[in-house]
Amino acid sequence: MDPKQPTELPDWLQQPASAHSQASKTSFLQRNQRHLRSLLTRLAQPAPVVKNQRWHLAPQINLIRLLLLVLLIALINNVTLLWCLALLLGFQLLLLPPSQLRRFVRSWLISSFVALLFVLPSYWLTGPGTLLFFGLKTSLMLANAQYYRLTTPFQDLLSGLKALHCPDVLIMTLAIAITYLRMLGQHLLLTMEALELRTVAPTKHPYRLIGAMFGNLYLKSYAYALELYAAMEARGFNGHYVRTSPTRNHWPDYLSLGPDILVLILFIFWRN
Amino acid sequence: MHIPDNYLSPATCGTLVAAMAPVWTVAVIKVKAQVKEHHETLPMLGIAASLAFLIMMFNLPIPGGTTAHAVGGTLLAVLIGPWAACLALTVTLALQALLFGDGGILAFGANAFNMAFIMPFVGYACYRLGQKLHHEKIGLAVGAYLGINVAALVAGVELGLQPLLAHTASGAPLYCPYGLSIAVPAMLTAHLLVAGWVELVFTLLVFQFVKKVAPTNLYQTPTRTNQRPWIALLIGLAALSPLGLLASNTAWGEWDPTELKQLLAQQHLSTQAPQGMVHGFHFQALFSDYAIAGLPVSVGYILSALSAILIFLLLIRGLQHGSETTN
Numbered sequence: 001m002d003p004k005q006p007t008e009l010p011d012w013l014q015q016p017a018s019a020h021s022q023a024s025k026t027s028f029l030q031r032n033q034r035h036l037r038s039l040l041t042r043l044a045q046p047a048p049v050v051k052n053q054r055w056h057l058a059p060q061i062n063l064i065r066l067l068l069l070v071l072l073i074a075l076i077n078n079v080t081l082l083w084c085l086a087l088l089l090g091f092q093l094l095l096l097p098p099s100q101l102r103r104f105v106r107s108w109l110i111s112s113f114v115a116l117l118f119v120l121p122s123y124w125l126t127g128p129g130t131l132l133f134f135g136l137k138t139s140l141m142l143a144n145a146q147y148y149r150l151t152t153p154f155q156d157l158l159s160g161l162k163a164l165h166c167p168d169v170l171i172m173t174l175a176i177a178i179t180y181l182r183m184l185g186q187h188l189l190l191t192m193e194a195l196e197l198r199t200v201a202p203t204k205h206p207y208r209l210i211g212a213m214f215g216n217l218y219l220k221s222y223a224y225a226l227e228l229y230a231a232m233e234a235r236g237f238n239g240h241y242v243r244t245s246p247t248r249n250h251w252p253d254y255l256s257l258g259p260d261i262l263v264l265i266l267f268i269f270w271r272n
Numbered sequence: 273m274h275i276p277d278n279y280l281s282p283a284t285c286g287t288l289v290a291a292m293a294p295v296w297t298v299a300v301i302k303v304k305a306q307v308k309e310h311h312e313t314l315p316m317l318g319i320a321a322s323l324a325f326l327i328m329m330f331n332l333p334i335p336g337g338t339t340a341h342a343v344g345g346t347l348l349a350v351l352i353g354p355w356a357a358c359l360a361l362t363v364t365l366a367l368q369a370l371l372f373g374d375g376g377i378l379a380f381g382a383n384a385f386n387m388a389f390i391m392p393f394v395g396y397a398c399y400r401l402g403q404k405l406h407h408e409k410i411g412l413a414v415g416a417y418l419g420i421n422v423a424a425l426v427a428g429v430e431l432g433l434q435p436l437l438a439h440t441a442s443g444a445p446l447y448c449p450y451g452l453s454i455a456v457p458a459m460l461t462a463h464l465l466v467a468g469w470v471e472l473v474f475t476l477l478v479f480q481f482v483k484k485v486a487p488t489n490l491y492q493t494p495t496r497t498n499q500r501p502w503i504a505l506l507i508g509l510a511a512l513s514p515l516g517l518l519a520s521n522t523a524w525g526e527w528d529p530t531e532l533k534q535l536l537a538q539q540h541l542s543t544q545a546p547q548g549m550v551h552g553f554h555f556q557a558l559f560s561d562y563a564i565a566g567l568p569v570s571v572g573y574i575l576s577a578l579s580a581i582l583i584f585l586l587l588i589r590g591l592q593h594g595s596e597t598t599n
Contacts, residue, residue, distance in 0.1 A: 028331060028332065028333040031331055032330055032331055035329060035331070036329075039329065066377065067377070067378075070277060070376075070377050070378050071282055071378060073278075074277070074278060074281070074282045074285075074378055074447075075282055077440070077446060107373070111373050115276045115277075115278075119448075119449065122449035122450065125449060125450075126444055126445060126449050127444075129444065130444050130445060130449055131449075134278065134447075134449065137278050138276070138277065138278040141277040141278055141376075141377075141378075142276075142277070142373070145277070145369075145370075145373060145377055146373065148370075149370070149371060149373065154371070157370060157371075167300050169300050169303060169304070169314075169317070169359065170300070170359065170362070170363065172314070172317075172318065173317040173318045173321055173359060173360065173363045174318070174321075174363050174366065174367065175318065176315055176317070176318020176319060176321075176322075177318040177319070177321035177322045177325070177360075177363050177364070177367060178322075178367065178371075179318075180318060180319045180322045181322035181325055181326070181367075184319070184322050184323060184326055185322075185326060188326055188330075206333055207332070207473050207474070207477055208477060210330075210332060210474065210477065211474065211476075211477025211478050211480065211481050212477075212481050214327065214330075214474070214478045214481075215477075215478045215480075215481025215482045215485065216481070217323065217326070218323060218351060218478065218482055218489075219482065219485060219486055219489060221316070221319040221320070221322075221323050222312070222316065222486075222489050224315075224319055225312040225313075225315045225316040225319050226312050228315040228319075229311050229312050229314060229315050232314075232315065233311075
């Protein structure tokens with residue numbers, strides 16, 4: 001028994017499906033989904049942080065160095081000193097693996113371009129000198145900030161803040177924010193995907209939809225907060241962060257601040 | 273509205289961090305008191321910070337095919353309270369600056385001043401005013417629109433002041449090169465025409481949704497507050513009011529015609545005070561220059577300060593609703 005049935009598909013099934021994408025109507029949902037997905041990927045698989053094992057600095061020293069460097073670059077108007085600071089950063093970048101270095105260059109160029117975009121019209125107001133000098137300083141600041149981001153894990157940022165006597169409430173808020181950013185982002189993405197799947201006609205009032213979406217997200221976050229507090233209480237949370245003070249040699253920390261302090265001294269005495 | 277690094281001078285950044293320090297201190301104290309009543313406020317702060325982050329990265333469609341994003345300062349103030357919103361937004365800005373490169377590290381104080389202090393507090397004040405007048409939605413809408421626009425105005429002023437505050441000997445600006453005449457209109461136009469309306473509609477719709485679905489989850493303003501610290505602060509400030517006498521010169525712009533004439537002559541601008549000032553209207557106050565005849569000037573200052581406080585307290589008391597009965 002081998003029934004002879006036609007093996008070919010009917011014509012209407014063979015034709016390629018031409019789904020009418022309502023790009024203009026739903027583009028804001030799709031665009032936000034794309035942004036959210038990239039954020040979630042970034043949060044789920046953070047770039048591996050490169051730590052120099054031989055020169056592992058205390059988290060607070062890293063934070064102080066960043067603040068000192070950014071402040072110095074903002075204050076210094078001497079091109080030679082700025083050049084010295086750029087060289088210092090360049091030597092630090094040499095220690096990064098090639099893949100990290102490429103990441104650094106890409107994100108540094110993008111952030112510098114965005115920051116400079118707003119200042120470009122000043123070329124017609126104040127001339128090229130101001131624009132070039134401003135561009136150089138801004139790029140150097142952004143490079144230092146980018147280097148800190150690449151080489152410092154989030155936990156070190158929290159430890160650094162704690163060591164610098166930042167209030168516990170703020171540190172805890174930061175820690176919870178970064179954890180729940182992923183959870184809330186995931187929830188928002190799922191909601192958007194569900195909305196897109198259920199939407200068969202163009203939305204008349206997209207803002208009403210967005211209002212409901214974020215209202216729902218707030219209520220969800222409220223429920224998370226209640227559950228989280230119950231969990232914290234169950235684990236004996238008393239509202240204080242323990243400050244770990246491992247016995248370690250501090251000379252690399254002080255030594256690492258040396259070049260920055262040297263530039264600071266040069267800035268003070270060379271200013272006039 | 274996130275100001276990047278190098279747009280503001282270090283002096284401006286330092287001043288704004290110093291301006292924010294008491295706000296953060298009071299916010300931490302207030303939130304700790306709030307946590308005693310509502311335990312969930314503690315984790316809610318962190319979750320609200322991540323919510324604010326998501327609000328700021330969500331692109332909303334605007335007519336013309338482009339998009340804009342809301343900040344959510346007023347919304348958060350209404351949902352979790354203004355002080356908690358201040359802390360949550362501060363944390364969001366710190367996260368954006370340190371981990372995502374949005375907004376400067378040195379300019380963190382300025383960004384926090386604009387977006388974590390001015391925006392939620394202006395918005396919340398309008399909302400409370402609307403609530404008192406039984407038109408909370410109008411209050412919220414006005415608050416959301418005004419909050420973001422006042423914050424944009426302040427950001428514009430901060431940026432626009434830079435060429436005046438920091439420049440080389442030849443007059444070339446060292447930081448933001450745009451003066452007030454460019455920075456303020458540029459910031460305000462974008463916010464008055466687009467961002468303000470986006471913030472208004474977004475805030476109103478989320479608030480409506482939450483109020484409809486779970487009205488108890490909205491922040492409830494404490495009915496009775498301890499007024500003692502405020503009275504102590506006012507009395508302390510009154511006691512400190514003669515501090516200004518330590519300065520020997522007259523404050524800028526408060527010169528009388530004789531002093532102004534001397535100043536103009538010193539700067540080789542004119543030998544005479546403006547005629548309008550010399551022949552203008554001169555009001556003789558009861559306690560001119562806060563001085564009371566027969567008393568030392570410092571005592572006159574303290575008495576003037578106490579009198580002003582008393583008059584304002586009496587005015588506020590008189591304008592309050594008389595529903596309370598005395599025992």
